[in-house]
Amino acid sequence: MCPNRLEGAASDLSPSPAAGTGAPVLALRQAVVSVGGRGAMLHRWDPGAGRLSLVAVDGVGAGEAGAWAELGEEQDVPPSRALRRGVLVRTAGDDLGTGASGTVAVPLIGAEGPVGTLSVLLTEGAGPDDLQLSFLHAVAAWAAEHLEHPAGRPPRQEPGPEQVRTAKAVELTAALAEAVTVQDVVRAVAHHVLAPFGAEGLIVSVFEDGRLTRVGEVGYPLDYLKRFEGPLIAGMPVTDVLRTRRPQFLESPQQIYERYPGVTDKILMGTSPKMAWAFLPLIASGRAVGVSILSYNQPRAFSDEDRTLLTTLSALVGQALERARLYDLEHARAQELQSALLPRTLPRLPAAVAAARYLPAGRGEQVGGDWFDVIPLSADRVALVVGDVMGHGIAEAATMGRLRTAVRTLADLDMAPDELLGHLNDLVSDLGEDFYATCLYAVYDPVGRSCCYSLAGHPPPVFVFPDGTVHSPVLSPDPPLGAATPPFTAHELPLPDGSLVVLCTDGLIESAGQDADQGLARLVRLLSGAAVRPARFTGADQAEDVRGLEELCDTVVAELLPDRRQTTDDAALLIAHTRAMPAADIASFGLPDDPRAAGQAREFVRDQLSRWDLDDLSTTTELLVSELVGNVIRHAKGPMRLRLLRSRILTCEVYDGSLSTPRIRQATYTDEGGRGLQLVAALSRRWGARYLRDAKCIWTEQDIPDGTGDRAGAAPCP
Incomplete structure (x- = not known):
C-alpha cells in the first residue's frame, strides 16, 4: 500500500462503527484515548502471504507509518511479535521516529485465529495501567469483530452480551469525545450504558464545595432524587466512593444492609424500587468530580468483566464531564457578556417601536460581534443601528461593546449618518490591522417623513410601505469599517407614515448554501408574502403593535434560519415600525x-x-x-x-x-x-x-x- 494513499484514506474514513471501513479508524481513536497514546495503527493479517498489511492509521504521518506498511510474520517489530505470541506486547523506544516513548501491540483474534494487530504509540510519562490495558483489550476485541466481518458480510453467529457491551463501550467513548455540554455527557451515558449493562436507572451528580448536585437522571421519580443532593453524609455509599475514589457494587438490598446499616431509610425506603446499584466515581485530573449511579430493578451479580469495564468507563465519563462543565461555565459567562453588551429592552418611542433578535452561531463560539440598537435623538428622530464585528469569540464581543458605546456617544452629538461612520471608522482603524466591522446607521425623521442612512460593508435596509410594497435599495456599499476611506455615502428615502424598516446582519441572509444577494431576495419575498399592512399605531395599541413585530421577527428567523444548530455565523435582525408626526x-x-x-x-x-x-x-x-x-x-x-x-x-x-x-x-x-x-x-x-x-x-x-x-x-x- 502506498504510504501517501494510506494517510489520505485514514483521514477520510468516517468514524462510525456502522460505516464499514470507518470501524478501524474508530477503533484506533478509542485505543489512543483509552491508554493516553499519541497515535495508533491497524494491520490486517493475510495467512496466505504471511504478511501484515497496514489498513488504517490515526495520529501517525504517512512517512512514519510507511515503515510498517507491510510486515513479515518473523520481523522483530511489535505488531509481528504480538501476532506470533498471541498476547499483548509492550516495547520501549521510538521505532518510527514520531517522538513516542514506546509501543503497545495487541493481537486481534477472530473465530478461526488471528486476523490482525492493533498498535498504540505511547506518550512520555507513566504508561497505561491495568484498567487502561483492560479497556484496550476490549477495543481490540471489537476491532477484530469488525475486521473479520466488514460491512455487508454478516458474522457467523450473533454477538453475545459481552461483545455487545464491548461495542457499546467503544461507541460511548466516541460519543463522549464529541460531547460538548454536561447534558450531552448524560445523554451519551444513558444511551450507551443502561441497556448493554441491563440497568434501569441512572443518576449523574457533580461534586463541588462539599455538596452533590444532580445534573442528569433516567428512571427515577423526582421526590426520590432529592435524597441524592446536598452535603455529604458519613456512612453513605456515595460518601465512601468520593472519599476512596473506588467504585461500590451492591448486588442486593441485603448486601447494602450489611455494609451500610444507616443507609436504609435514605435509599431503600420510599418510592424507589431499585434492588442493586453500581456507585461509580467520576475522576478527572486525579480528583473526584462527581459520581454516577447505575441501578437495577432486581438483584444483580456483577462479574469481574462488568466491574472492570464499568470502572474504566467511569474514568472516561469523569474526564468528559469535567471538560463539559468547563464548557458550560465558559458558555454561560459568554452568554452573560453578550447579554450585557446588547440592549436588554428596546425603547418605545413616539416615532418608532421595534423588535429584534440576536441569534448566536449554532456551531463554534456562542458569542460574537453582531449588535443592534435603537437610539432616541432630538426632535423625536430615531437612530436604528445594526453592526457586525468580523470573527467570533470573547474578543469580538468586547470590540462590539466598544463600538456600540461609541455609536451611542456619537449619536448624542446628533451627527449625520455618513459623518458618524467616518468617526467610527477611525476608531476601528486604531484597534489594529486585523479588526474590521460592518455597520448600518439609519436616522428616521418623523417630521420630514424620511429615512437617511449610510452603510459600511453592510447589507442594505429593506423597507415595507403601508400598502405592502417592499423596497430593497440596490446600492454599492462603502467598504467595512477599518478598511474604508471616508467620506461615506449618505442615502435618503421618503418614508410614508406607518412603514417598516428592516435591518439585519449577513448571518441572517448568507450561508454556505446561498450568497447574500440570494438571501436578501428571500427576505424580500418573505416580507412581501407576510401580508404586512402596518397601520398607524396610537398609545392605546402600541403594545399590540410590538407583539406583531415580535411575531414577524420569529417568522423571518424561522424561514431564513430553519436549523440554527448548523449555522456558523451570528445573526441580528431589527424591525422598526415608524410613525410620522401629525x-x-x-x-x-x-x-x-x-x-x-x-x-x-x-x-x-x-x-x-x-x-x-x-x-x-x-x-x-x-x-x-x-x-x-x-x-x-x-x-x-x-x-x-x-x-x-x-x-x-x-x-x-x-x-x-x-x-x-x-x-x-x-x-x-x-x-x-x-x-x-x-x-x-x-x-x-x-x-x-x-x-x-x-x-x-x-x-x-x-x-x-x-x-x-x-x-x-x-x-x-x-
Whole structure:
C-alpha cells in the first residue's frame, strides 16, 4: 500500500462503527484515548502471504507509518511479535521516529485465529495501567469483530452480551469525545450504558464545595432524587466512593444492609424500587468530580468483566464531564457578556417601536460581534443601528461593546449618518490591522417623513410601505469599517407614515448554501408574502403593535434560519415600525434677525401652547426661548426660525445661520452675562445642538405633565 494513499484514506474514513471501513479508524481513536497514546495503527493479517498489511492509521504521518506498511510474520517489530505470541506486547523506544516513548501491540483474534494487530504509540510519562490495558483489550476485541466481518458480510453467529457491551463501550467513548455540554455527557451515558449493562436507572451528580448536585437522571421519580443532593453524609455509599475514589457494587438490598446499616431509610425506603446499584466515581485530573449511579430493578451479580469495564468507563465519563462543565461555565459567562453588551429592552418611542433578535452561531463560539440598537435623538428622530464585528469569540464581543458605546456617544452629538461612520471608522482603524466591522446607521425623521442612512460593508435596509410594497435599495456599499476611506455615502428615502424598516446582519441572509444577494431576495419575498399592512399605531395599541413585530421577527428567523444548530455565523435582525408626526403637532414660526425676535418668539409660544392646552408650560418655555433667541442675536447670525414639536415631550428648537458651537461657561459673581445656557440646562430635561449643511439648531426638551396636552395619536410613556 502506498504510504501517501494510506494517510489520505485514514483521514477520510468516517468514524462510525456502522460505516464499514470507518470501524478501524474508530477503533484506533478509542485505543489512543483509552491508554493516553499519541497515535495508533491497524494491520490486517493475510495467512496466505504471511504478511501484515497496514489498513488504517490515526495520529501517525504517512512517512512514519510507511515503515510498517507491510510486515513479515518473523520481523522483530511489535505488531509481528504480538501476532506470533498471541498476547499483548509492550516495547520501549521510538521505532518510527514520531517522538513516542514506546509501543503497545495487541493481537486481534477472530473465530478461526488471528486476523490482525492493533498498535498504540505511547506518550512520555507513566504508561497505561491495568484498567487502561483492560479497556484496550476490549477495543481490540471489537476491532477484530469488525475486521473479520466488514460491512455487508454478516458474522457467523450473533454477538453475545459481552461483545455487545464491548461495542457499546467503544461507541460511548466516541460519543463522549464529541460531547460538548454536561447534558450531552448524560445523554451519551444513558444511551450507551443502561441497556448493554441491563440497568434501569441512572443518576449523574457533580461534586463541588462539599455538596452533590444532580445534573442528569433516567428512571427515577423526582421526590426520590432529592435524597441524592446536598452535603455529604458519613456512612453513605456515595460518601465512601468520593472519599476512596473506588467504585461500590451492591448486588442486593441485603448486601447494602450489611455494609451500610444507616443507609436504609435514605435509599431503600420510599418510592424507589431499585434492588442493586453500581456507585461509580467520576475522576478527572486525579480528583473526584462527581459520581454516577447505575441501578437495577432486581438483584444483580456483577462479574469481574462488568466491574472492570464499568470502572474504566467511569474514568472516561469523569474526564468528559469535567471538560463539559468547563464548557458550560465558559458558555454561560459568554452568554452573560453578550447579554450585557446588547440592549436588554428596546425603547418605545413616539416615532418608532421595534423588535429584534440576536441569534448566536449554532456551531463554534456562542458569542460574537453582531449588535443592534435603537437610539432616541432630538426632535423625536430615531437612530436604528445594526453592526457586525468580523470573527467570533470573547474578543469580538468586547470590540462590539466598544463600538456600540461609541455609536451611542456619537449619536448624542446628533451627527449625520455618513459623518458618524467616518468617526467610527477611525476608531476601528486604531484597534489594529486585523479588526474590521460592518455597520448600518439609519436616522428616521418623523417630521420630514424620511429615512437617511449610510452603510459600511453592510447589507442594505429593506423597507415595507403601508400598502405592502417592499423596497430593497440596490446600492454599492462603502467598504467595512477599518478598511474604508471616508467620506461615506449618505442615502435618503421618503418614508410614508406607518412603514417598516428592516435591518439585519449577513448571518441572517448568507450561508454556505446561498450568497447574500440570494438571501436578501428571500427576505424580500418573505416580507412581501407576510401580508404586512402596518397601520398607524396610537398609545392605546402600541403594545399590540410590538407583539406583531415580535411575531414577524420569529417568522423571518424561522424561514431564513430553519436549523440554527448548523449555522456558523451570528445573526441580528431589527424591525422598526415608524410613525410620522401629525401636522397638528408641529408649529413653525420665522423670526426677524434683530432684538424684536425674542418678544415675537414669546408671543408665538404663548399662543401655540394655549392651542395645545399646555399653558402650564408657557412660562418656562418663554424663558427658554428668550435665552435661545438672545444667544443667536449676540453670538450667531440669521435667518432665525422657531419650531415647537408636541409628542410625549415638548421640543423647542431655534434655528440660525451660524455653525458656531454653543458652550456653557462658568460665570463669576461679577460677570454681567454668560449664564444663559446654564439657565437652559436647569429648566429643560435635555438640551443640545445639531448641525445642518448651512445652519444649526439649538433645542430643548420638557416633560409634558400627565393629563395635559392629550391629543389623538399620543403615545404614553413606557
